[in-house]
Amino acid sequence: MHMDKHQDVIAACRFCFMCRHLDPVGNVTFQESDTPRGRALILDTIRMKNESLRNRDFIATIYRSALSGANRYHCVSHYDEVGLVLAARKDIVEAGLAPENVKALTETLSRATFTVKGKGTTLYYGDHLELYPGCKIVSGGDPGKALEVLGFGDDSQKVFDRFRSAVVASKCTTLIVAEPSAYDFLKDKFDGIEVVHCSEHLLSGKWKAKPARKAFYLESDFLKNYDGNPAAPRELLARYGYTLTLFGTNNEESYSVGEGAVVFDELNPGLCEKLCRRVYDLAGNLKTALFITPSRYVKATLTKYNPQIRVMTLEEAVAQRKEQ
Numbered sequence: 001m002h003m004d005k006h007q008d009v010i011a012a013c014r015f016c017f018m019c020r021h022l023d024p025v026g027n028v029t030f031q032e033s034d035t036p037r038g039r040a041l042i043l044d045t046i047r048m049k050n051e052s053l054r055n056r057d058f059i060a061t062i063y064r065s066a067l068s069g070a071n072r073y074h075c076v077s078h079y080d081e082v083g084l085v086l087a088a089r090k091d092i093v094e095a096g097l098a099p100e101n102v103k104a105l106t107e108t109l110s111r112a113t114f115t116v117k118g119k120g121t122t123l124y125y126g127d128h129l130e131l132y133p134g135c136k137i138v139s140g141g142d143p144g145k146a147l148e149v150l151g152f153g154d155d156s157q158k159v160f161d162r163f164r165s166a167v168v169a170s171k172c173t174t175l176i177v178a179e180p181s182a183y184d185f186l187k188d189k190f191d192g193i194e195v196v197h198c199s200e201h202l203l204s205g206k207w208k209a210k211p212a213r214k215a216f217y218l219e220s221d222f223l224k225n226y227d228g229n230p231a232a233p234r235e236l237l238a239r240y241g242y243t244l245t246l247f248g249t250n251n252e253e254s255y256s257v258g259e260g261a262v263v264f265d266e267l268n269p270g271l272c273e274k275l276c277r278r279v280y281d282l283a284g285n286l287k288t289a290l291f292i293t294p295s296r297y298v299k300a301t302l303t304k305y306n307p308q309i310r311v312m313t314l315e316e317a318v319a320q321r322k323e324q
């Protein structure tokens with residue numbers, strides 16, 4: 001089983017409760033099963049008694065994880081509790097036990113196709129081509145990250161093969177990626193093509209000083225907890241005059257409403273709404289607070305459950321001030 005490769009995590013997490021306060025789902029369900037310790041105890045049970053994999057409550061718990069990476073990032077030994085959940089999902093899929101809503105979502109995601117338009121040696125994958133003059137654009141659905149996170153490795157590979165064919169045929173030398181989940185997935189997958197996050201590329205451009213404007217910056221699960229917490233997004237926003245203030249009760253918790261699970265809202269809408277309500281409650285006055293997130297998933301999800309929230313993506317925050 002894939003989870004056998006993570007015995008060290010099971011052994012460490014099953015009797016440890018140190019990071020319980022950092023699990024976004026545990027913080028709204030108040031259930032021990034929705035923490036790294038709870039999941040490790042479940043997977044330890046499966047390890048000892050294989051037929052426990054058929055337990056529908058266990059399976060639902062594994063697909064309820066928000067995979068924020070905050071627990072792993074702040075664990076003193078960085079135990080890979082995310083890797084353990086992803087391995088368990090692969091085992092569930094390979095045993096033919098994926099829940100029906102997961103299978104239905106997988107069929108949709110597997111149909112993604114990709115097209116390239118424009119001219120240039122730099123290719124952009126995102127929604128704001130106007131910020132990247134002289135670049136061409138690749139568009140389509142998710143490049144395979146969502147399928148990978150759901151435990152469907154073979155289907156993920158097929159979608160990625162189509163994405164890679166489109167990128168290679170474009171003859172680009174640089175690929176700029178906007179969505180953090182896609183950046184995390186693509187960053188090490190190409191030989192001879194440099195993959196950069198949009199903040200890194202935009203930071204190299206010219207800018208004019210702008211008057212100060214306060215905003216809450218919602219850290220990306222992927223950029224912060226998976227990809228080394230680069231300074232580029234915060235530096236870029238500072239250059240455009242944004243004064244970023246700490247959101248929430250601490251700087252360790254994830255407020256990215258399921259970003260790490262990529263399709264969390266599609267799978268668990270009731271739970272996702274609770275994650276959003278926690279953000280609204282902590283924000284106080286939603287009419288005056290301004291939020292910036294690197295992720296269009298986070299923006300769309302926060303807006304879905306309360307359209308009053310004022311939230312922009314990082315690229316929108318830059319575009320807005322370029323025009324001023």
Ligand code: SF4
Pocket residue numbers: 012013014016017018019020036037071072075076077078079081
């Ligand atoms: S990730 Fe680290 S802190 Fe959290 S339960 Fe596991 S060992 Fe403990």
